[in-house]
Amino acid sequence: MSKIEAGTGMNEPQRVRETLAALRDERGYVLPHHGLMAAALPELHAAYRATYRVLTLDEQHLSPLQRECVWLAILVACDEAVGTHHVAQFYRHGGDDRLAGAVFRQTSWAMGADALGFLAKSWASQFPGFDAARSLLDGAAALNASGDLPDATARLLRLAVHAARGNLWALGVELEDAYGTGLDERWMAEALSLIIWPRGVNPFVRAADVWLALLRSGRVRPTPPFAAWAEAAGQGPLALPETPPAPER
DSSP, X not given: OOHHHHTOSSOHHHHHHHHXXXXXXHHSOOOHHHHHHHHHOHHXXXXXXXXXXXXXXXXXXXXXXXXXXXXXXXXXXXXXXXOHHHHHHHHHTTOOHHHHXXXXXXXXXXXXXXXXXXXXXXXXXXXXXXXXXXXXXXXXHHHTTTOOSOHHHHHHHHHHHHHHHTOHHHHHHHHHHHHHHTOOHHHHHHHHHTTHHHHOHHHHHHHHHHHHHHHHHTSSOXXXXXXXXXXXXXOSSOOOOSSOXXXXX
16 A cells, blocks of 8 residues: 555645545546545555456456457446446557447347346246257357457457346356357456456356356366366355344343
8 A cells, every 4th residue: 555545644635635646647537436435445445446457457367458348348238338448448459440349249149148048047948949048159159250359259258248237047158158169267257357347246256156056067177276166165155043143132
């Protein structure tokens, strides 16, 4: 934590002004919540900035252009118009209108997966010859038949959209198929982690739960780190006693 963010060595108004000035110099803009945290919660602001850097700026496993394609999909899927800095990043890293069009076609298809999820969960017996999961995957492939978007990137952004929108059926279908294509697990993990910023941690928790169940099903072959994750016991919400303890008197 910087001296400014720790609030030492200067009065509070000066600390807030200098924190926000430094942020504006670094990023080119300041959003209102930065000022709120700087004024009242400087330790949270420091942690927030560190997390922001990991999720949006520092290169992890995805290439910069891959990451920005996923970011555009997430922001559209979450109706988050405020994230225009990711539009700038997309173009800065080599994106163009043709690629953006391919990203948005895949995003739109993923956002419409609820219909196929309904058929799979509620009307499967009514249409026994219809494979909803296959239709989900084939439709996405058909929309990208031109090859404007690398298949791996298309899969990553669809995973992120499903997780962000809570379509866990579609997420499970896409995860299992991704293993069949050999898609890097670390890429998938990074793509899913990006939803933490606009959507919050709980949707990420639910997405991880779907992934964990797939690993434990035996239908896919994870790499050793992911196999270790699957083998670890005690993963899940805190188990509360059936009878709540009596209140202290």
